[in-house]
Amino acid sequence: MRLAHPEFAPDASLSREEMEELQHEVADAAIFEDAFEFDPESVRAEPTDDAQTHLPTGEDENEGEDDDSDVAVPTESPESPVVVGVDQAFVGDLAVSAVVASRDGEVVERAHAAVETEIPYIPGLLSFREGTAILRAFEELTVEPDLAIVDGSGRIHFREAGIATHIGVMLDLPAIGVAKNLLCGDLRDPPEGHMAEGERVPVVSNSRVSAPDGTVIGYALQSRQYPNPDKRHVNPLYVSSGHRVSAETAAELVWQLCAGYKLPEPTRRADAYADEVTETVDT
DNA sequence: GCGACAG
């Protein structure tokens, strides 16, 4: 696919101030509300094993319905959305970005790109280190994605423009940020003990975030938990809107994309593919 | 000056 907004390119040669200014522009262009076409409930982590099972078996299974006479029953539901997982791996100064696209929980295409790293990791400026590699991987993709799950934060960012937001805005693609650690913000109602599987706690902005204090910028999502969290527990994921998805919907979609593991399937697939590519295209 | 800090 191609870039919708090249003017927001994460140029690593910019000064720190220019990078931060660009992030403010990206945040202004971002939409932290639901603005997508697909049906969020149709998004799933794994293929439904009966996909082919309900094909015509001669007679139909109409239960006492009178008659729809001659018209062919339009069992045709809208095309399921294409969800892509994005993740990176590094080999020395080489950043390998992997993008894996799935539809109905099945992988339909994989793409990758390796780009030389120009700057070190700087909290808050991640997109300027990994962004170019990610965009190049997306350029290699031929299918049209409907949603991107990006490793890292989206709105949970000092200037509300984490890597998921930057990528989403540049491609004008609905995007969600999934991070394993909290970059900034506070949990609104800190649970006493550990969170139960499926539980969500709002992440709100504080003085370190450009958004007005108390704004819900994401959710801590307990995507997986052990039976007895007192002995051994799993840390939650920090989900935030990247672009064209609200914080609530982002958390729900990520939850639906989980299949028994802490990380959502799109991310796990991209992670595995990134490693796969790394072992081949390195040295 | 000190603290905080995705991947």
Place this chain on the structure above:
DNA sequence: ATCTTGTCGC
């Protein structure tokens, strides 16, 4: 992110 064995608990 990456360097790495065993080990504890499900």
